Amino acid sequence: MRKKIALDMDEVVANVMPKFLDAYEAEFGKRLQREDYWGKKVYDIPGADHIRNVLYQKGFFRDLPVMENSQEVVGELNEQYDIFFTTSAMEFRNSLEDKYDWLLDHFPFISWKKFVFCGDKSILRADYMIDDHPRNLKKFIGKGLLYTASHNIDEMAYTRVNNWLEIRDFFAKETA
Numbered sequence: 549m550r551k552k553i554a555l556d557m558d559e560v561v562a563n564v565m566p567k568f569l570d571a572y573e574a575e576f577g578k579r580l581q582r583e584d585y586w587g588k589k590v591y592d593i594p595g596a597d598h599i600r601n602v603l604y605q606k607g608f609f610r611d612l613p614v615m616e617n618s619q620e621v622v623g624e625l626n627e628q629y630d631i632f633f634t635t636s637a638m639e640f641r642n643s644l645e646d647k648y649d650w651l652l653d654h655f656p657f658i659s660w661k662k663f664v665f666c667g668d669k670s671i672l673r674a675d676y677m678i679d680d681h682p683r684n685l686k687k688f689i690g691k692g693l694l695y696t697a698s699h700n701i702d703e704m705a706y707t708r709v710n711n712w713l714e715i716r717d718f719f720a721k722e723t724a
Contacts, residue, residue: 550628550629550630551629551630551675551676552629552630552631552632552671552673552674552675553625553629553630553631553632553675553676553677553678554629554632554634554664554672554674554677554678554679554690555622555631555632555633555634555675555677555678556633556634556635556675556677556680556681556684556695557633557647557650557651558609558612558635558636558680559636559680559695559697560615560618560678560680560695561614561615561618561633561654561655562609562612562613562614562615562624562650562654563613563614564589564609564612564614565612565698565711566612567602567608567612567675568590568591568599568602569590571590571602572593572596572599572712573598575596575598575599576596580593581692582698583602584661585698586698586701587698587699587701587702588698588699589698589699592699593722594621596703603639603640603643603678604640604642605642606642606646607642607646607703608640608642608643608646609640609642609643609646609647609650609653610646610649610650611650611715612650614654614714615647615711616711616712617711617712617713617716619654619655620712621658621713621715621716622655622658622712624716625716625719626657626658627713628719628723629719630662631653631658631661631662632662632663632664632674632694633651633658633663634666634669634674634677635647635663635664635665635666636665636666636667636669636684637665637666637667638665638666638667639667640722642664647663647665648660648663651663669684669688670684670687670688672688673689673690674690675690675691676690676692676693677691677692677693678688678691678693678695678709678715679692679693679694679695680694680695680696680697680699680700680701681700682694682700682703682705682706685706691707692706692707693706693707693708693709693715693718694706694707694709695709695710696708696709696710696711
């Protein structure tokens with residue numbers, strides 16, 4: 549039986565940061581630099597909490613850039629593991645269709661039957677989970693990998709992966 553990998557979407561295979569930076573720039577007339585938001589979410593910057601509202605807009609999740617090397621590495625992992633995209637989609641109801649279509653476009657080799665749209669990831673059962681939010685890994689029974697994002701840089705409780713090439717290396721060691 550093949551082992552299962554639960555993959556988060558946002559900030560793991562889909563890069564939401566450019567959209568947040570665009571929204572901030574449209575609102576404040578200034579393009580944030582990495583040091584401006586590193587260690588938090590863009591909408592955690594004082595006075596910018598309303599920037600989070602872009603998440604409710606239809607189409608926000610539809611045209612996100614793909615994380616570098618994610619398609620290639622997910623394709624390789626798919627040869628040995630059962631890959632499930634496990635993304636929170638209930639809070640932002642417009643995200644359901646956007647995320648579904650985005651996954652079909654960018655990862656057509658993963659069946660729609662392996663898309664899990666949920667509100668609480670604690671119900672998931674897999675051997676591995678790759679996520680950018682420590683809260684999703686906290687109750688996870690398998691091996692959790694924390695994908696580096698601005699908001700999680702101070703978290704030290706999980707195996708950290710900074711990019712998809714490191715994920716490739718991690719799983720190469722797991723199967724060795």
